[in-house]
Amino acid sequence: MDSMEINKGVAAVLVAGIAFFLTGTVGMNLVVEHRLEKPAIVTPAAPGAEAAAAPAKPAPLPPIAPLLAKADVATGEASVKKLCSSCHSFNEGGKAIVGPNLYNVVGGPHAHMEGFNYSAGMKAKTGPWTFDELNEWLHQPSAYVPGTRMAFAGIKNDQERADVIDYLHTLSHSPVPLPTP
Ligand code: HEC
Numbered sequence: 001m002d003s004m005e006i007n008k009g010v011a012a013v014l015v016a017g018i019a020f021f022l023t024g025t026v027g028m029n030l031v032v033e034h035r036l037e038k039p040a041i042v043t044p045a046a047p048g049a050e051a052a053a054a055p056a057k058p059a060p061l062p063p064i065a066p067l068l069a070k071a072d073v074a075t076g077e078a079s080v081k082k083l084c085s086s087c088h089s090f091n092e093g094g095k096a097i098v099g100p101n102l103y104n105v106v107g108g109p110h111a112h113m114e115g116f117n118y119s120a121g122m123k124a125k126t127g128p129w130t131f132d133e134l135n136e137w138l139h140q141p142s143a144y145v146p147g148t149r150m151a152f153a154g155i156k157n158d159q160e161r162a163d164v165i166d167y168l169h170t171l172s173h174s175p176v177p178l179p180t181p
Pocket residue numbers: 080083084085086087088098099100102105109110111112113117118119121122138145147148149150151152155164
């Protein structure tokens with residue numbers, strides 16, 4: 001191999017190197033990097049992710065009127081005997097037990113029994129006991145009257161609650177009419 005051949009080889013390597021360097025530099029200047037303002041791909045949030053992020057809000061109760069329309073007084077009375085009668089009497093003029101007597105409570109004022117030692121929260125409630133309010137109260141007493149003295153978890157079954165309210169509303173000389181669905 002003569003020196004001419006070696007020179008050609010060296011030149012080839014140099015040219016290749018220069019070409020490599022130049023294309024790199026030119027390329028870098030041609031392509032300008034932009035940051036996207038919005039992500040190009042939006043992955044849908046996993047189901048329940050939003051619910052987990054938002055503070056847990058209790059689901060609203062179904063309207064009481066349609067449930068009352070198909071409620072059964074006798075079933076309600078049986079539930080009341082089982083769930084409530086250790087603390088409440090239901091007859092006219094009945095005595096307070098742990099809780100107040102409940103004759104005439106539907107449509108009557110909150111804290112309706114004269115002389116009963118109600119919680120401050122219950123005494124602070126104004127207006128009559130409507131069907132809707134009884135529905136909320138009996139679903140979860142501690143949520144309806146924070147600090148209530150009624151130590152009862154609530155009736156979670158919507159129809160059973162309506163049956164109980166239907167029975168309560170019969171405990172009067174002139175029962176308040178049931179709401180129309
Ligand atoms: C462990 C005893 C207990 C049980 C069980 C109980 N209650 Fe009560 N109830 C109370 C007490 C005590 C109060 C008074 C609450 C207050 O002052 O915050 C009350 C208040 C009430 C009131 C409001 C009365 C008013 O004058 O405003 C209603 C209505 C009522 N209860 C219905 C029921 C029904 C219906 C049941 C059964 C499903 C039931 N309670 C089960 C103890 C009880």
